[in-house]
Amino acid sequence: MTKVLGRSELESWLGEIMRERTLVAPRRIDDLVLFTPVQSVDEIAFDFDNTNLSPKEFFFPRTETLFTTVYKDGEVELTPAVIDRETVIFGIRPCDARGIAICDGPYLGDPPDSLWAQHREKTTLIGLACTRPAPQCFCSSMGSAPNDSSNVDILLTEVEDGYAVEVITEKGENLLQGVELKDSDVKPVAPSCDASVPADGIVEAVKKSFDDIYWSRLADRCIHCNICAYVCPTCYCFDIRDYKRGDVIERIRTWESCQSKGFTRIAGGYDPRADKGSRLRQRFCHKLLYFPEQFGPLGCVGCGRCVVACPVNIDIREIISDIQETGAKVGQGSN
Amino acid sequence: MSRIGVFICHCGTNIGGVVNVPEVVEAARHMPLVVFADENKYTCSEVGQASIRNAIAEHKLDRVVIASCSPRMHENTFRRTVAAAGINPYLLEMANIREHCSWVHSDSRDATSKAIDLVRMAVSKVARHEALFPRQIGLTKRALIIGGGVTGIQAALDIAAAGHEVVLVEKEPSIGGRMAQLDKTFPTLDCSACILTPKMVDVAQHPNITLLSYSEVVDVRGFVGNFEVDILRKAKMVDYDKCTGCGLCWQACPEKIPSEFNLGLGYRTAIYIPFAQAVPNKPVIDIANCRYENYRRWKETEQGPEPPQCRICEGVCPTEAIDRTQRDEIITEKFGAIIVTTGFKTFDHSVYGEYGSGKYPDVISSLQLERLMSAAGPTEGEVLRPSDGAHPRSVVFIQCVGSRDDKVNRPYCSKVCCMYTAKHAIMLKEHDPDVQCYVFYIDIRAGGKDFEEFARRAQDETGALYLRGRVSQIYQKDGKLVVLGEDSLMGRPVEITADLVVLATGMEASENAAEVAQKLNISYNAYNFLIEAHPKLRPVETQTDGIFIAGAAVGPRDIPDCVAHGSAAAVKAVALLSQDSLTTDPLTSVVDPMKCVGCFACREVCPFNAVEEQTTRDGRIIASINESVCKGCGLCVVACRPGAINLRGFTNQQLLSEVLTLVGR
């Protein structure tokens, strides 16, 4: 038996949610699809491959205040930021949900990042399974699947008379309180994402390739913008700065990327990762070597956003297969 | 953490009458980094300054903000004050709460809150001040003077008298300039040559003066106290060590060329001195016109008919001083100061069609008349008209030829023409009592000591007829000149038959004035007259330190003015050369070599050529600022996209912090 939610019921349910919670959903802006807070259901895009930017920014905003301090007659008063509003994200794809889960690794370790934890606690994920994977997708090769329900609270799969509903967590349960679900015997078709990338043994291969000239040759093409990092659902690096206005100081953090110039520059101006090759290598070593060694899973979910967005076609799928080869013939190339 | 002290001035009631000073003091106490704030009745008074010095000591202040009058008024005063208390004078900032606040705002509340803002800005700025130290640079105690007219001569003699070395560069074979061409001088009528030549001789003989005649400045590098100048020494073809100036050569030379010195009246030879009293009194060979030099040129190609070889001069020279091996050479000399006295030339009247466009031989310029009057001139002082050598009886003078006339783009007054024309009228009468002079004028400008009397004398004693009006046409009629003009006072046309017409041609900057100015990077106006640093207060200085200007190169002037300006410039130069080292203002631009990309946009915009190239250890060519030349305008800072250049005292950080105290979330 499958629980099914009719299209119109879905819409009224989402309308309900909007009342006391912030509803974040995919929305069409010009020729982009972006996750934004929505005020009405007709702002929501239901038919899309995936959004141009990942939904990570509702857990790790592009800019977020950590705390503010006020200096009053010799006294310093510190107020940490608090996330109080409940948020529901509708339409998150399984790959992106996995991305969030992956970031729990670094962010919920010891000590946990308070803001990330708060966002996680206050946010409910309504996943939307992919019915037709896009050409850039390779989630299957990265340990996920178009209908992977493991990282969402509710998973919806489009079926002819509405959406098949799969409730995974208690959070999801609560969110569906009092919502009428039809029983139906439609079997949601489990689509496959067959674009396969040879990810097996990639950790070893990358390790072997570390000193290969491959990286600096690849970096010839890279313009070292931050697009890949900023569209990526698993890139979690940030920069911190204090904003001072009069007697008020606000400490904020913003997205930052290993590809940007100042990222590893240290006091005195020295940059241990100054050359293009080592800078670009860092991105892939982090995703395919350091992250798995530290936290287990590969630091990539195969959403393919970087593949699409990179202005010079630095394609992680190509790199993985190249590395599998070069890794095999290491020592031939040299730096 | 710096410790800032803030001092608010009442300036009697000037500030305190409008601004609530105690409130400002209280506000200041709570501003970041401020550890002390106080008020004074008169901060600039000795009492006020003492209280600042005490507070600095007592509260260990390391930076000071003074809110009072305009920094243009007392910044230096207070810099000395804090310096006396051991704080670097550049760790001071002023808030202008008088001129910019209490004097222009009547509402006490608004004025007070504005005053508080201004103090807050000053506090945020002073926090970002850095200690600055003036630098000492050496200098060459040696002056260069460009132009050997009476102005340059005077300047040279004065500097030499002060005990400094002088090099005087003159492009002609002799110094003396225009004054040497004059017969008498107004209003005293003493003989020009008689008063000038002694000075010329002094120049030649003074141990501190090196005279480089027949030479030109070709390039100037460096900056105040440390100029490096390339000087072109044109080949004279005469060895001055051997030449005694006996004159046999120029008496023997067969070539005849119209004499420049006599403005085409009369001739000179190819080996020549421009005039009898020339200094140096030794000849040069005019290579363009010397017969043997022509032959040598022909020999190189052997095209056309073979010219004569001549070489008579070499034959007659008793000391074998003729040296055909001489070539133009460029020498490089160092100087601490430069004085530009390139003088003037007279307006070319041939542009005036109505005056015969220079076609009629008997329409001459006033300077030509000077040569005709001069005992050393082509006619040995007898005034004979060029066409037929007859004594003119009826002479018409026309004023303002190339002066006060927009038609020929000479709107300015040349200042001397009224007076020298009066002189001419008087002198002609002396030469020949039967002469009748007519003077067409716009109006007579006789401002100057004894000038008016002199001008009257021309009219009253010599009976010169002054006609207020312009001349519309001059034409020739059976050997005489018919001058058609109008007498605007009588309001009727006049027709005068004249033997000679003399045009009072005005003054123009000499032809290479602009070129010289460009080499020196000093400015000049639309008529190529040089521009003073300030027309009233710095009349002989330029915007470029160490370069001074004097004489008719700056604008039309008579002899006494030129001499005075020459001396004035000399004093400025001496004042500079008398120092043992120069102190540079530390408020200059500075380059961060880590950020400079070497695009040299800064060099493009710098008005003072202060940007130089430097090579880093990793081989990049980047900009560096010569702090001795930099004047601190900050143009380079704005031109510098990479933000490699900053301006001390007005850094980006300081301006930003001022802005952010006013606005910002």
Add this chain to the structure above:
Amino acid sequence: MSADNGPRIIGFLCNWCSYAGADMAGTSRISYPSNIRIIRVPCSGRVDPMIIVKCFQEGADAVLVAGCHPGDCHYNEGNYYSRRHFALLRELLDFMGIDKERFRVEWVSASEGKRFSQIVSRFTEDMKKMGSREAV
């Protein structure tokens, strides 16, 4: 900008002409509205277009740059450059929705105290009419 109500105007004045002109307004007691806050710079050519944009980004209602009249620059050429910079910047700002009128460049000599106060008075009036803008 503290207690003051009304438009927040920042003025960058060149030390040699316009700042002296503002001083002259003071010495001659020619009053003008108190909204303007003056920042002293050596030359209008020292005013970086970036700092103008910064003023507006941080919520200034208007910005005035004043320098010597062309030809009178203490540094000979400074204001010829600022004239070019700001002619362009005004267009760009206007294009991005910051009205031309909010950014003015004027030439004020050291003797033009009266003119300075007139400029500031008119500017302030116009800005009052236009209303204040918020920091973006």
Add this chain to the structure above:
Amino acid sequence: METEYTKQIRDKARELLENGTVECVIGYETGTDGINARPAFIYDPADVERLVFDNTCSHNLVKYLLNMKGKPTAVVVKGCDSRALNLLLAEKQLQRDNIYVIGVVCPGVVEWGWNKQSDKLQKRCVLCRQHTPLIHDILLGEPVTEEPPPDFTDVAEMEAMSSEERAAFWQEQVERCIRCYACRQACPGCYCIDCFVEQLDPEWVGIRIAPGENLMWNTIRAFHLAGRCVACNECERVCPVNIPLSLLNRKLEQEVLDLFDYRPGMSEDAIAPLITFKKDEKLGIGE
């Protein structure tokens, strides 16, 4: 014609690498979508067959010369790219003698997008006034002699809006900006060692990725290219959130043309309009 270009480029590249004239040839190869070209760096004559030239060759390869540190390099250059080359030569960032320029008369490139097949010319190519490279050691294709007059209707449309509408428009645009700086990284005119936006002292722009800071960043980025932008429009192409940066660049391009009668990058010794002046020009400032 394009296949013809491809052949000529490969032959020239092979020759240059074999006779050691250059160490590297920067050209184009087909990307992983099998449709769109991407930059290619060829060091080995054996690899020249990778090189292609077609109407997807959008990238301005001149930018990459800044990384070659004086190594003798050959580069494939279109009309607009050649203006960038002139700009960088004029600004002393490159030495002409260690660059071999393979100029191609550009037929215009199509709208770019991974795995997107398009036959629609990019806006900049529709408006292009420089199809023929201004600077080259070998020129492929027939020089275009007739170039169209300048067309700024897009700018005019913006100007037709009210000041408030324009403010709102840009507000909305820059809200999307994620400050990835791809526009800067792709721009041949952006080569500062330390871009103003990332300087800590002075801190011109905060690191906040927020409307105010984003607006400041986008405004100054455009202004720093005033009189320098060569209209290759790479900035707009690479923007991941489709901010219409060309509008800002073209507004300034138009003003620079109107006020100073100047087109950037037309010669390698031109002096940019903001570092020179005319004494008597009237620019509507302080008049």
